[in-house]
Amino acid sequence: MSRWLVLLVAAALGTNKTDGYHRAPCKKIGVRRQFQFTDCYAPNINKDLKLNEASFVLAHDAATGYLNTIASDSDGSSRGSSSAYNDEYDNVDNMAGYRDSSSGNRWSTITTRLLSLYGKTQVGSVYDQLNDGARALDLRPKIWNNGTVGFHHGSLIDVPLKSITLGGLLEDAKKWCKDNPKELVIIFHSELVHEAGYNGLSTQIYESTDDDYSNSYQNRRRRLEDENVQDNEKKEEEEGERDEAKQNVDDYYNDDYMDDAAEGDDAQVSYSYTYSGIAKIRSVYEEHEVPYFSCDKIAGLTVAEAMELADLSQYDGKGYLLAVDRHDMYASFCGKANWVQDSLVTCHSQIYNAGAQGQLQYSHCTDRKENSGQSKLAALQEYVKASANNEPTDDYNTLGPPEDEDYYPFTQIQGFWQVDARSVQIGLMTASNLLDDNRRSGVNEELVNMVYNEQFKSISLIAMDNVAVNGNAMFSVLRNACGQSSNFNDDEVLPCGSNLVRPNMQTNHKLPVFWNIVLFIVYGALIVMVSVMLLQAFRLRNQGPQVGCSAILFHMSHF
Template sequence: MTLRPSNAEPRRRQAPRNRRQLSSSAAASPGQLATTLSTILLLLQTIAPPSAVSAYHRAPCTTTSIRRQFQYSECYAPSLNPDLFLREASFVMAHDAATGYLPLSTKDSNEALANHAAMSQQEAYSSSNSWKAISKDFLALYGKTQVGTVYDQLNHGARALDLRPKLYTNGTIGFHHGSLIDIPLSSITLGNLLEDAKQWCKDNPKELVIIFHSKMVHEAGYNGLASQVYMETTDDGYDAANNNNDANQDLDDMFYDDALQQNYYNDDQANQDDNVNNDNSNNDDNDQSASYSYYYNGIAALRGVYENHGVPYYPCEKLGNLTVGEAMDLADLTKLGGKGYLLAVDRHDMYASLCGKANRAQYSLVTCYSSHYATNDNNVQAQQHNAESNSQSYMQCTDRKGTGQAKLNALRSYVKASTNNEPTDNSNELGPPADYLTYPFNQIQGFWQVDASSVQVGLMHESTLLDDNRVSQVNAEMVRMAYNNEFDSVSIFSMDNVALNGNAMFSVLRNQCDQSAISNDDDGLHACGQQLVMPQMNVSTTLPIFWNVVLFVIYGALAAMVLVMLVQAFRMRNKELRDQNSLICSGSIIT
């Protein structure tokens, strides 16, 4: 039986009996005394000094804002139940985790301003490049969904990382956030991000962390991804790529067994594969253990980075029927010279697609900003008023006393449908997957989604995704929903800004009955679910003073850039007028 450390006590909803009740019970009869003593023993066992072998303690655990997000004292959380199917385990996922590396500084803006000032007059007169730089800075600031490195995000409760890889023509792998932004290579690369994740796993060696890829792009576009690489997939090939490191010997079969090597190509490509194998039959005779497969260019590049950094990387079907314990065996970094549990997964298709149902229904998205819709009499009247006054009215998630509540209700319905609807594999319909072998995981998008219109309106309001998240208090609402069992099940719960109440969501999900190692004990003595008190969450609706200063400086620099451009254009216009007047006064015509 797995027990808790003695200093980690559950914060129960119901207090134990008072002293008078215990005294009357003891005096009543020997039978009642035995019952009372038994109850006391059960209570003592619940908070007894346990073995801390299978437990997580968040470090540091010094501030009140962190401690109160955990349902046990000392920032304690039990480990996942190893007998639970991986698809049934609950993970907090940091949405677009790589955006945490985007700097909120004025360095780029100042450089752009200096470069603009150094332009010739003719170059300055054409300001398209400057406007492009301004737009890029605005979008980078707006599209940042996380704060801090992946080490920080994992420390804030994330146990899954949502990564959108971008392959560059020089072979480097960086990241992007859809059509909004590219994360500069100077900020982070896949290799550096993996080292941050490995360091957290080393510091917290009992926790399983999963990296989910999706929406891979190439600097050269579609053609850069569509090409394929014919790669050796034998044990020898893996050893050669890792300089014959003895630490990898035991994992050779794990990485490259026959079940893993699924060829994601059409029948014509399969025929090509057969022809290549036939042409190389002499080589096969010399080495019967050699095998080859086609891999998309992006997948081959990803494999290279993961092998170089000693992190397991699998296709989805490898995890379909595994338990948590079996997945941790595959993710065990000690077999590769590291420490902790970390693995990466995707479909190994051209776009490194998500290993699960994304639940992004394009026509049902709930954005932070949108036009009023005629869903009730008030909105009908609002639309009529807008039409008569030729004005536009918006619903805003940040308007908590007005339209923001309707927005929050819409998001609540969206996330509940993602898990409570009937199972379906239709990507345009919300609900859990019907085929768990094809879609081992089910994602709940517990954040404000974006479309072109919402981005425009958000920029008009000088807002950001992080600011929308804070002001609307959406993370706290998602935690309350999870605590109140409003979801039939949770696989991966994707959140923006896990730094705000991410640990609260982690604690609630981990302490659901049957999720953790201690809640699954046969004796049933340990509190779980709503037997524990709801975490106390941070509900700050404003940015810290430091970030307010940073935002003020950034927006001020951008405004200064625009002002400089206007001043230079005005000076050029005046110079042209002076030159023209000078030619007329000279009394001669110059052609």
């Protein structure tokens, strides 16, 4: 009885509070029920936490949300992607047109598009994903020979440049931060690649080490000086107070951010070699006025200190957004990924059934009524628990949190079905895809239950596919975990953890009608193409070797 009384009080508190996060829109019942307070409410993050102790929902491979979609901007148009597309794009109609312009590569193009459809892990723009509960974005940048920065996922999947570029994605993220100015959003890079391969990344350039700290310093300083000038004009004490304010700003940033800078305007600038890929990415962030740091700059910071670095008001924006990576050749992830190849849990696998005359059988995570689905879900649960609960170790091939938190500021829990070559092959054979696997297996729902039941010792980043499904429920249980959120005041403390009701999650495991139609068209076209190719091969075989060879050459030149 007492627990239900606490829940009723919590619900009443949620409706009366203006401080904190309120998801907008909050009209759909399916969205409202994912929050543990009314009105899609969650309290603010606890700023006193160490950054690696704060819990974030990480949208796994966030850029794939733009596959077959167009990013949205503040006016509801497509300017979020198209503006960056116009600025950075260099006469490339689309990814296929750039790589597969000849008719002889049509089969490669169709195969790539089929794999892209299979490998799509998110739905909608990063604005949508953040609105669905994500507070961290997993991005895999790709630099093209024309200088455009796009995205990829693995060696076979490229996100078409016409869908989104890094600049366009940043504008979508900034728009969400403007609409939700109290939330901290972190972008994580990893696996940077270049169209030219290794040579495109290994080159270095000699440039100023005036990184984002000094850029932030200079921008803040100019803004504060301008504000001081206006105030001084009103008080008719312009010269004296302006000099004093300027000196105060110099002293503050020299102490906290610019230890190597000299007083006044004569700051000493040092130079060093930087990987060209990092320099290119940095230029995009500078153009779009989003802070971009190396891992060592954020290691050991509190949430409050990280939010100070991420404050977009220094660029006349609103909200808190920053990007991080190791600033090495591959823009590596700022944490321990807990991706151990020998222990991966895939949705689809092949098993040898000795009791059925040695036949090969397939096991699927989507078989919820069969033992295979439950056993796979249990295996994934053990995998994610080991990632958080094992003894700390810096061994990248061993699951568990890191021991050196300075080198690994973050720990990732991979709460999604991983893939390997065999699982992709079986998935394509069964006309499935990652979004379908996620929805039908109910993996997001199970992960939320695990967090609610406090089965993890600690959570830094919990990565999810398809945050559109129960992503807000995950955000709610993470933010409402005891110690993760800030109290409103000393006299009024919100309940937390299991004292709050469990989110009422979406349990519809059927694929939407739209995706059923898309899959039917794509796989139908694939079957037709394979049938035509087999028919041609059969005819060539009957025509004899000489005619066959010349026919093959003819078809290859016109395919």
